[in-house]
Amino acid sequence: MQRGTNLPALGGYNQAVILDLIRRSGSGLSRVELAGETGLSGQTVSNVTKRLLEDGIIHESGKSSTGPGKPRTILQLESRARVAIGVHLDPSVITYVLVDLEGAVIGHRRSLTPSPIDPVSAIATVVAAIDALTAEAGIDRERVLGVGIAAPGPIDADRGILIAPPLLVGWDRVSLRDALIEATGLPVVLEKDVTAAAVAELWLQSGPSRDNFAFLYYGTGIGIGLALEHEVLRGASRNAGDAGHIMVADDGPLCECGLHGCLGNLVQPKALVTDAIASGLFDGPEVADEAAAVIGDGSELDAARVLLGMELIAALASRGDPRAGAVLHGVASHIARALVTIVNLLDIDHVVFGGPFWSPIAAVVLAEMPELIAKHPALVQPHPVVVTDSASGDDVTAIGAACLVLDHTFSPRPAALLISATR
Ligand SMILES: [Zn+2]
Structure with a gap:
């Protein structure tokens, strides 16, 4: 049984640590700096970065000549190499965003939630909007890491279920996550709306x-x-x-x-x-x-x-x-x-x-x-x-939902290993 999410971490713990450091650095880091900051051996850093370069997730961007020794090649995130989808299902409005690996919004849609709406037609609406969003942005499915969906609580997070949210009448224990996995073929993570909004603020704060x-x-x-x-x-x-x-x-x-x-x-x-x-x-x-x-x-x-x-x-x-x-x-x-x-x-x-x-x-x-x-x-x-x-305006909750997917991609926390190991 999957617990909480079926999102894969991209390539395990060491890779997540290195990707996270490169992402946070902004201007990029050299392999020597990555080894210094992670405590990983030069060989491990070299292997991991080779794989990330081959997958197009990072790129080499010139040399740095600061410090002793020969100039070092700087590695930067290829932010458009992968994308994440965020969906905010509010009982009144459904918002969709497509974000790159840095959390920047590269696609957006919004529609009023039909009232009343039943779960089956809501899921069909969401799936059609996701298809349209990725098609408009010219994004292949292979580049989509997953879908984060934020919804009103209470939720059963482990099972991906909405437990009768007071403002979604007739929604009683709806398996929203699994229905979306089945309909999209993508990994899906479900989070409560207010939590997703806080996640977005943590990710994007300047x-x-x-x-x-x-x-x-x-x-x-x-x-x-x-x-x-x-x-x-x-x-x-x-x-x-x-x-x-x-x-x-x-x-x-x-x-x-x-x-x-x-x-x-x-x-x-x-x-x-x-x-x-x-x-x-x-x-x-x-x-x-x-x-x-x-x-x-x-x-x-x-x-x-x-x-x-x-x-x-x-x-x-x-x-x-x-x-x-x-x-x-x-x-x-x-x-x-x-x-x-x-x-x-x-x-x-x-x-x-x-x-x-x-x-x-x-x-x-x-x-x-x-x-x-x-x-x-x-x-x-x-x-x-x-x-x-x-900072992210009305889209904040949808952006937070997408950032949850990125969290699983970048998260160097051991918990992420457990999640991916249960797959
Ligand atoms: Zn009351």
């Missing part, structure tokens, strides 16, 4: 290293991914990050869990737009056209109309509508209250925001957030908390 951060995921539902000491926190069953039932308002609406004022209910995009329509926020003549697009035929809101509704709330707030401003202030203060709990508990000094519904409200919420956290009476941490947008 500037000073962020070792401890929370990722506030603003999608159809709300989650908080975590990275501590430069490792993504997954938890006992790889389901860490559920934030929907953090209580943030004593007088808030009754949640299905029996408490009042749960974060998920208070800041969920669909609930905000539904409330905005019901309260007459969109009734002004100056926004009649936009409001008509949101309200549609009055049926239950789909993802496209929720997104338009969030954009309209933000537009009204920016024009000075006090009620729209109050809606966004409510979102910011509820999220801030939940984050203070997390910051206190885990000594987090950085919060990253992203997810499929984040863009419309980003400017307003990010502007308020530092002060809301810093001045919250419950904050005990003696340091500032930096808040930023995700």
Whole structure:
């Protein structure tokens, strides 16, 4: 039985160590430097790099004449030699990315998730999109390392199963990973959405290293991914990050869990737009056209109309509508209250925001957030908390899913050996 993933490491432990060093170096490394940094013998480094050169995964790029001895040949990653596919299955939006070996996005697609959607048609949709994505980029199947898929939890990570995610109605123990393996013929790894988002931030972060951060995921539902000491926190069953039932308002609406004022209910995009329509926020003549697009035929809101509704709330707030401003202030203060709990508990000094519904409200919420956290009476941490947008925008979770595939390619951790040995 495979555990967790069937992704192959590319050629074992020594190769993973060497590839990882070359990737991280940016400008490349010589064989002598690789031997020095890995502790491997010159002969082993020579054998491994010969194989990587033959496979086209690295290339020689000129000589370095620094230091004693004769000039050394520099080895660099051939970043387009292999690619990974990332899929983010949100109940409202499905995002697909194709990334190269450095995590750079070289292909992208996005479509609204049909509502309702059953697992069989969802899998068919994903497979067709993957085919189109690779075809558009002119990528042969042999160059695809695998597919990472990020989905709402809870998941059974070992078996690659979605366990009845609350916002995917009728999805009860769906074997998403195995269905995709069968349909694509590619290795597949399944991860919870908030965890994938945190993985992307760790992979792609530039500037000073962020070792401890929370990722506030603003999608159809709300989650908080975590990275501590430069490792993504997954938890006992790889389901860490559920934030929907953090209580943030004593007088808030009754949640299905029996408490009042749960974060998920208070800041969920669909609930905000539904409330905005019901309260007459969109009734002004100056926004009649936009409001008509949101309200549609009055049926239950789909993802496209929720997104338009969030954009309209933000537009009204920016024009000075006090009620729209109050809606966004409510979102910011509820999220801030939940984050203070997390910051206190885990000594987090950085919060990253992203997810499929984040863009419309980003400017307003990010502007308020530092002060809301810093001045919250419950904050005990003696340091500032930096808040930023995700560096990878709305694609962050899909990119993270693809980076999980790269992780298995580059990972020099012994755990990767165990995974590939069980194949
Ligand atoms: Zn609740």
